[in-house]
Amino acid sequence: MGEKLGLLKVVVVQGKRLVIRDFKSSDPYVVLKLGDQVAKTKVINSCLNPVWNEELTFSLTDPVGVLNLEVFDKDRFKADDEMGHANLNLQPLVSAARLSHVLRVSSGEMTLRKVVPDSENCLVRESCITSVNGEVVQSVWLRLRGVESGEIELKAEPESQSNPNPNPNDNIKNTKRIDLGNGSEVVYVPRFLGYDDAWEFFNYLDKSIPWERPTIHIFGRSCRMQRDTCYIATAGLPDLIYSGYKPHAYSWNEFPPLKDILDAVHKELPGSIFNSLLLNRYKGGNDYVSWHADDEKLYGSTPEIASVTFGCEREFLLKKKPHKSSQERCDEKPPPLKRFKRSSSHIDQHSFTLKHGSLLVMRGNTQRDWLHSVPKRAKAETTRINLTFRRVGILERNLKTCYFHIYNQWRLRRAVYELKFLDHSVAMAQPPSFSSPDSMIKPRDVCIVGVARTPMGAFLGSLSSFSATQLGSIAIQSALKRANLDPSLVQEVFFGNVLSANLGQAPARQAALGACILNSVICTTVNKVCASGMKAVMLASQSIQLGINDVVVAGGMESMSNAPKYLAEARKGSRLGHDTIVDGMLKDGLWDVYNDFGMGVCAEICADQHAITREEQDSYAIQSFERGIIAQKKGLLAWEIVPVAVSEGRGKKTTVVDKDEGLGKFDAAKLRKLGPSFKGDGGSVTAGNASSISDGAAALVLVSGEKAIKLGLQVIAKIRGYADAAQAPELFTTAPALAIPKAISAAGLEAPQIDYYEINEAFSVVALANQKLLGLNPEYVNVHGGAVSLGHPLGCSGARILVTLLGVLRQKNGRYGVAGICNGGGGASALVVELMPVAVAKVGPSLL
Known part of the structure; x- marks a missing residue:
């Protein structure tokens, strides 16, 4: 054996069209060989397009060998069938790693080398070898040769950490x-x-x-x-x-x-x-x-x-x-x-x-x-x-004094002092400009600088005493405070709301003024059913990209507990006979008006079309609850939630609600025993594997890149792209599978680059069907639970899943994330975010 160079990490990501002969399915696994070292992945049953994301480690020695890859179909009764083989020449990767070490590339991203497909290699397309923050990575698609055809994606990363006496001048930062x-x-x-x-x-x-x-x-x-x-x-x-x-x-x-x-x-x-x-x-x-x-x-x-x-x-x-x-x-x-x-x-x-x-x-x-x-x-x-x-900063007295209203008179309370930071406050070292190669933010980039959501209150639960607009005000005010932005800087508000009956005029404006936003600010209420909150964020993003605004608040709100019941025909007169009371929540939010049946019937259609069983839906719902409970216990949701103080009446104590109420009512055994809710015998959708009726609000503060740098704001993430899609109303459940690829394409990215997904769990079958259609690994979808466990306030959910996605990316060190949500009428919306490095955080008791 030659001189040891270090370690090689190979991630077997996924495969495409892995089928032997004319079979309709296969049980593939991958065997990697480097010299006399052999490692293999787990077997994935009945899957032509498997996703492994499995890391295998090898020792690198000089001279560098060729990495051999073989794909087999697991057979229970006889020898496993070989589906094909491929090889990868590691010399370009190791040479690039040595070059990176010589150049001391320790931050940022740099393309070191490109390898093009030819008759001697198995590459499907051009492969780039890049240095990302000191780590040299090669992502390749290999075409199988031999018995059958197919493709395998790998990511290879050399690690030269085997030297027991590292150079003290080595500047790998290890943040x-x-x-x-x-x-x-x-x-x-x-x-x-x-x-x-x-x-x-x-x-x-x-x-x-x-x-x-x-x-x-x-x-x-x-x-x-x-x-x-x-x-x-x-x-x-x-x-x-x-x-x-x-x-x-x-x-x-x-x-x-x-x-x-x-x-x-x-x-x-x-x-x-x-x-x-x-x-x-x-x-x-x-x-x-x-x-x-x-x-x-x-x-x-x-x-x-x-x-x-x-x-x-x-x-x-x-x-x-x-x-x-x-x-x-x-x-x-x-x-x-x-x-x-x-x-x-x-x-x-x-x-x-x-x-x-x-x-x-x-x-x-x-x-x-x-x-x-x-x-x-x-x-x-x-x-x-x-x-x-x-x-x-410098404390300056604000010429606008603060007044309060008492006994029909306006009286001076106190002078207000504001902390201001001078534009010339940096000595000889300005932050990155827009033209700087180190800059990550461009003038018209849509930057998220503040987010907040209320806890998701149970139906007729602790938040039922608040109207939707009051919950919206709480979320907006908290998001602005977290962004360190004065409400007077807000130029426009877009806010989603579905069940607007009995709320009064212009719900979005009510929520904005309740959060101390100026009377001169334009406010728009958005109703795209479940996607309302996300569509509000998309409209706000467009106004910034077009140069119309620099500071916009967007989000959504809903109080399903306060949705009224009404007499639909009473205005025409009720001369004789009984009147029918209409449930506004059901009529305006949970009913497919095109086919005249409940949205749960659409979920049953989806389950039948995609062969998703009752057991699979119940198991998914239980997983959603377990993920949510674990996230809550570890404090992973605290970053996004603003506690709400609930008064129990005059002279009584005030209760602070800071947790999602739906997570406290979980009983796995009881969930599996529930009967079908929308279809008689043979139905698979129940109250347990469907989303829960809830109250809540979520808000995001969006600013242009130019404004963010001018005000010195900490940017949490950028909005990279977004898209809508639609199909037949009864097929709304799978519309996210159409919108999500469009949004990823609009962001200039490819699906393998996405780290985490949030797909709204209107029903368990919605998440399962879209995961199946998109070929997603369930481990990276709704990792903190979803609407089945947390709750689904209709107008809020599109914004809520965005806020949760940002928290997941921070805590899991992800970069790109996608949020997708279906909506009644056959539509869906999706949005792609990129987390900024200053917002990345690991959760744990200690770094050391």
Whole structure:
């Protein structure tokens, strides 16, 4: 065996048309051989187009061999039949990996090489070898040769990690992220700067910075600060004052290397802006910083703090503030640190070892809900230097004073102060411009900067006291707050609603004004049945792409509990006989007017056409509930939900609803025993495997790319494309299978690039049929449950699944996601989003 080069990861993705002779089905599996190494995938039964997504690992040695692939059809009674074979020359991939290492390609995406089909290889089409954030990947489609025909998709990725003594200058960043919940996020980049570069900066900072160790005042007494410090800021910013100490603010121009570090930080964090720097030097283990939070008003409500470490490794601790929950205290000032020191119970704690040349970023609500410290450590005998970058604003008095209405008079309450950030606040380092190759956002890109949804309330449940418009106001107000946008900046509102009877005029406008949006803002109510919320987002996107608006709010709302029953013929007069009461919820939302039967009958038609059994539908429904319950228990849904306070009456306590109510009523055994709801004997659609009647609202704040960068907003995701489709009204259940490919094509993508899907579960059979038609892997569809378990408020659901999809992409480190939803009348809508890197987060107790 030759010299070991590293590892090779091969992902067997999927196959197409894998059939032997004239059989109508096959049980395929794949065998890979590299030299004397053999690995095989699992068997997928009765599938001509199987999806494996199975990773197999091999050792790479020099000289590099050829990867041989064989496909077999599993046979229970005799030897397995060979369906075909193919091979892949690994030399181009390994050569490209070596080139990437030489070029030190550690971020972004770069095409290193292209391999074209010819008579000597088995390629179906051109194969690109690319470097994505330091990882070299080749995605190939191989045509089978030999006995039968067919195609197999592979992704191959070499890993040169077998060297036991890696070069310290290796700059693979290995970024790690953690979602702390309630909008708090930490990002840790262990190898932000190269090893040698970091030591050069350390030596410069240690010798050239005018360090001082001042006297500070804490809890009524004076003491020396337990570290050296220095402060640098852009001219015109307010003075920094902490613990009774006001440091002198030096200019950026006095220390040019610091501007180089600032440039590197801005490049690592596109869209972030920093204008001040606090330097701290810890000369040994006895130097420390106690528990605190950088939550001063001048940093804004959701400050982003970036910290670069040089020298000795030190432990960095995070713990949650143990007093009131973040939802109860909102923006209250935290109690004195003494209280935290005496507390013996901490909800969460996290620990990081800050390495030489590393970058730590705290953003969102981290400073509001968490404390951090660098404790004493006896083993830390050498010097550590830390650079903390912040963005400082200026408090300006708003000329618009705040009034309140009492006893028919308008009275002045208080003067309002606003935090403003100067356009010239970045010293010598502007964020990426539109023309920059590093920029990910173009001027007319549709950027999602804030999302929120209410819990999904059960029918006649805890949210039934709220009208649809009130729920809409709650969602809009929360989404704007999370986006850090003033309601006065909103230019237009599109909001979906289906059951509008008895709501009053213009429901969308009611919801907007209830969220403090200005009277001058145009509001439009959208009714595309179940797809209303998504269609509202599509209309908002079009207005931004066309340059009509820069800031738009979109979403949907529904209170099915409050849908009225009415006398349809009463206005014409009821002279004699009984009147019939019409159920508005059934008539206007759940009835196929074209065929005069319930929507559940359409689901039965779908089950018959696609041979989906009652057992399959029940199993899917149980899976939906189990996924939703697990997501709820792990706090994965908390990111998207805004708690709703429900008053039980005057003088009575207020209950806070912060969980989807439908998940609390799950009983698998009872679900399987339910009788058919829409068809007599032989029916398969029941109340248990259909979506639940619910109340709720969801809102998204969309801005143009130009506006997002101008305001310094954190972009969660971009909308890449969208599409509608339609067919016969009774076949609405499978319309998403038409809309989703159109949306992916409009986004300029291909189906294999999509990481996760949200397909609205109007009925379990809807998700099952569309998965089957699109050839999707169920593991990547509705991973947090869907409408069967969470609930299906008609006008809200199109927006709700978008919000949930964004949460899934954040927590699963996905990039592209598709949301699709069918609607009554035979239609469907679909929308493709791309998650921005600053929004990616891993959920877990610790990064280390």
